[in-house]
Amino acid sequence: MKYDLEKIDRKIEERKNIKFLDFIDQMQDLLELKNVKKIKRVTFGSMQSI
Amino acid sequence: MSKRLKELLLEVCKVFDKLKIPYALIGGCSAIYYGSPYITRDMDFVVVPESVDFELMQSLKKLGFEPTERYEAVEELRAFGQFVHKETSIVLHIFPEVDGFSLIEGIEINAAEAGEDKIRICTLEDYLIMRASVWHDEDKQKAIVIVRAQGKNLNLDYLMKRAKEEKVTRRIKWLLKFQK
Numbered sequence: 001m002k003y004d005l006e007k008i009d010r011k012i013e014e015r016k017n018i019k020f021l022d023f024i025d026q027m028q029d030l031l032e033l034k035n036v037k038k039i040k041r042v043t044f045g046s047m048q049s050i
Numbered sequence: 051m052s053k054r055l056k057e058l059l060l061e062v063c064k065v066f067d068k069l070k071i072p073y074a075l076i077g078g079c080s081a082i083y084y085g086s087p088y089i090t091r092d093m094d095f096v097v098v099p100e101s102v103d104f105e106l107m108q109s110l111k112k113l114g115f116e117p118t119e120r121y122e123a124v125e126e127l128r129a130f131g132q133f134v135h136k137e138t139s140i141v142l143h144i145f146p147e148v149d150g151f152s153l154i155e156g157i158e159i160n161a162a163e164a165g166e167d168k169i170r171i172c173t174l175e176d177y178l179i180m181r182a183s184v185w186h187d188e189d190k191q192k193a194i195v196i197v198r199a200q201g202k203n204l205n206l207d208y209l210m211k212r213a214k215e216e217k218v219t220r221r222i223k224w225l226l227k228f229q230k
């Protein structure tokens with residue numbers, strides 16, 4: 001198995017700016033986004049009609 | 051508005067402290083503490099099982115955690131506790147031990163300060179030992195992330211002592227090749 005170390009390092013660098021408990025809190029928002037079952041896909045220009 | 055996960059994690063730790071249950075946060079949340087950028091749906095703890103009784107379950111229920119099993123005897127709860135938090139869908143696991151880790155003499159634990167509270171977290175080295183003890187592809191990937199994030203902070207004496215105890219020395223040596 002090959003590991004994308006560049007990608008891993010990039011994500012680790014991004015994470016360095018977020019404290020442990022703040023990340024735990026952000027995780028909640030991300031998990032809630034993942035729970036969204038219905039996503040309406042729209043084309044730019046039609047957004048006013050949503 | 052639903053309870054924030056940060057608050058929830060601290061409250062679970064406070065319950066363990068109040069009931070004098072020795073514990074360590076393990077798994078994905080502990081990896082986040084050590085710099086992992088990956089989210090998790092689980093809060094996993096290892097405890098000293100003999101210190102667990104039904105008061106723990108009652109306290110967790112007050113925080114909104116519902117048991118997924120019918121625990122009729124305390125031994126069942128001590129063997130493996132699983133709860134789901136109603137508002138957030140976070141799954142709480144309470145293990146008496148996991149592959150490569152239990153709270154026995156000689157095991158080191160980190161007490162992370164969180165304001166006035168403390169969270170007891172497995173050490174960086176024990177996180178790697180646990181991953182090396184399971185050693186599926188997913189575990190290798192997760193361990194590599196932590197080695198890349200924390201390689202310079204590893205206590206190699208403790209790591210190799212634990213690796214020997216858990217018979218995962220070759221796997222740990224392989225992981226150390228990913229240190230930056």
